[in-house]
Amino acid sequence: MSVARILPPAALGIFGGGQLGRMTGMAARAMGYDVHVFDPDPECAAKAIATSVTTAPYDDEVAAARFAERCAVLTLEIEQVSVTTLNAAARFAPVRPAPDAVHVVQDRGRQKTWLRLQGFPVGPFAVCDDEAAFVEAVARLAPCIAKSTHGGYDGRGQVRLADADPAAAAAAAWRAIGGRRAIVEQFLDLACEVSVMTARAADGHVRQFPPSWNHHDHGILTWSMAPAPVPVEVAREAARLAEGITVGLGIVGVLAVECFVTKRGDVLVNELAPRPHNTFHQTERGHQTSQFEQLVRAVCNLPLGSGDIVAPSAIHNLLGDLWVQPGRRPDFTEAWAMPGVRVHLYGKPGARAGRKMGHLSAVGDTPEMARDLVRAAYRSVARSVGLAD
Ligand SMILES: Nc1ncnc2c1ncn2[C@@H]1O[C@H](COP(=O)(O)OP(=O)(O)O)[C@@H](O)[C@H]1O
Ligand SMILES: [Mg+2]
Structure with a gap:
């Protein structure tokens, strides 16, 4: 497959200006590329190494399109950028990895379901869209760990439940992780x-x-x-x-x-x-x-x-x-x-x-x-x- 090379000093655009975006930007700079960053926080960690920072929420399609116009290629350091935003940007510069792939990964439930359907080995889990299904899954899988399907990282949005915990503990866990779509995973040894x-x-x-x-x-x-x-x-x-x-x-x-x-x-x-x-x-x-x-x-x-x-x-x-x-x-x-x-x-x-x-x-x-x-x-x-x- 012949795909064009994007050579320095072309501009790399990065969705997300945390430490991962910062260190990616520093590597790109060392290689001779220009760097632009898109992040909701004007004081993001990558600000210091970016030629420009677009300050906008991750669902701002207009800002993302304008950002993309400035870049030869786009990547991301965070998977929580909305797919519509990535698609809006993709009209102006290739988004790598592609929005479709990001879509599969950005919801823990969709991701684990995809893995299981493709035949990759995963532990026992259930994706739950309401409290009743959640309480039932906890009773079936405990000891378990319940995770919000969206937005959690570094162990945030997660609750561990022992098999001796009563149903009331499961209901409390459902509320603690946001009272919305969640994944319940068996706790593995x-x-x-x-x-x-x-x-x-x-x-x-x-x-x-x-x-x-x-x-x-x-x-x-x-x-x-x-x-x-x-x-x-x-x-x-x-x-x-x-x-x-x-x-x-x-x-x-x-x-x-x-x-x-x-x-x-x-x-x-x-x-x-x-x-x-x-x-x-x-x-x-x-x-x-x-x-x-x-x-x-x-x-x-x-x-x-x-x-x-x-x-x-x-x-x-x-x-x-x-x-x-x-x-x-x-x-x-x-x-x-x-x-x-x-x-x-x-x-x-x-x-x-x-x-x-x-x-x-x-x-x-x-x-x-x-x-x-x-x-x-x-x-x-x-x-x-x-x-x-
Ligand atoms: N099903 C599980 N069984 C045992 N440990 C788990 C399980 N799920 C998560 N953990 C522990 O919690 C950590 C964080 O969970 P993870 O699903 O990777 O979420 P995060 O997105 O916060 O990294 C894991 O690296 C592991 O140490
Ligand atoms: Mg992890």
Whole structure:
């Protein structure tokens, strides 16, 4: 298939100006591209690296069309941009990944149903449109985790229910996650969580990053290391599923596939993200190509970079909790002084508990050594504001 290359200094437009948009924009700039950003927040993290920021809600089709007129190609760092907005933009510049693919992913219920229909392995779940169906599904699947189908991230919009919880707890959970369409998933007994990122260029060629191993606390990523120290069959199975899903959805860009590995060794698909992903930030340190550069290459239809590992690497998130301790400011002196540790800050003006403000990264002789180094660096920052590890 012959598809035109989009060469620098053409303009890349990014829907979403959070840290993912910012880091994608920085990679694009390093490659010689111009960068425009669309975000509802005029003070978004990507503002500092964008030639222009269009400040408009994600359902503003007129603003999106005007934004697209300025760009040679468009991508996104958030899947919650409305499909009508993406379609309005697509009249002026290619949107990669395509609105159809984003549509499948942006509702958790639609996404899991698509995966099951396509034959990809997922845990037991039910999609519920009203309270009665929800209460019934909780009774059937508990212990379970209920998630709003729309808009949740970092464990927000989720409630866990034990099998001993009464029906009243299910009704309360239905209200707590918004009293609207929800997915109920059986709570799985996990050995570990891994993710795989696949890049697919506009001409259809594909490259992957090997799986990352991810540790979450309270539903939010704490640290990630690569390559995941899992048996080779597990890594191969996760990579196989990720490639199949990427091709099945016709993704142009990158797709992160979060997988659960059960204690029995089964690999199940948890969720999809058609954009850069927190569990591949370490690609900036340990891989031949970063996920951000790979996304730019894919949507501009350049040859994709190698996803191979140069060195094992790890990241640790820096959440807003570090910034909101009364009378304290996080001190990075010790972290900066640790050989090989880098402190990445996203320049977000408002810190809130649970908000991703930055991350620490390191490389090591093994993934565990890189992980131990970022954890030690993290502990020094946490101590500086009086928090335990
Ligand atoms: N069905 C499940 N069984 C076990 N753990 C789960 C399940 N669903 C979610 N989790 C845990 O919560 C985390 C966040 O859930 P996820 O569905 O990935 O939502 P988010 O969009 O917030 O990342 C997962 O990475 C995992 O640690
Ligand atoms: Mg997730």
